Amino acid sequence: MMTALHSNGVQAVIIEKLDRLARDLMVQEATIADAAKQGFTLISVAEPDLMVKDPQRVFYRRSWRGCPNWTRATLSAKLRGARMRSGPRKATARPQALRFYPGEPEVITRMHALRASGMGL
Numbered sequence: 001m002m003t004a005l006h007s008n009g010v011q012a013v014i015i016e017k018l019d020r021l022a023r024d025l026m027v028q029e030a031t032i033a034d035a036a037k038q039g040f041t042l043i044s045v046a047e048p049d050l051m052v053k054d055p056q057r058v059f060y061r062r063s064w065r066g067c068p069n070w071t072r073a074t075l076s077a078k079l080r081g082a083r084m085r086s087g088p089r090k091a092t093a094r095p096q097a098l099r100f101y102p103g104e105p106e107v108i109t110r111m112h113a114l115r116a117s118g119m120g121l
Helices: 001-006 027-039 053-085 104-116
Strands: 014-017 042-045
Touching: 001 042
Parallel strands: 014 042
Antiparallel strands: none
16 A cells, blocks of 8 residues: 555545554554654544544554454353353254244245245245
C-alpha cells in the first residue's frame, strides 16, 4: 500500500473503520505509525482522531481495539470448557437440531423415493 501511495502523490487515506485496514491490533498500530512516519494521514470514518498523538487517545484506541479479541477469546474458552464438561459424545446421539419430529422420518423417506423416481427438487 505504501508503494502505491508514494507513486501517485496521495497524502491521505480514508478508511471506514480501523479493522478494515487490519484485523490485528499490532498491525493496526504499526500501520498508523508507519503512515505517520512517511507523511501520510489515515482518516477513519468511525475513529475521527485516529492519528492524534495524545497519550489518552492512544490508550483508548488500543484498549477499545482489544475488546473484540478479548470477547472472542473468553467466549472460545467458555465454549471449550462446556464441551469438556459435557463429556464424550455418543456416536448414536443426534444433536438437538437434527432430532426428528413425529412423522418426519416417513416424510423424508417419501421425499427420497420421489427424488429417486426422477422427480425434481
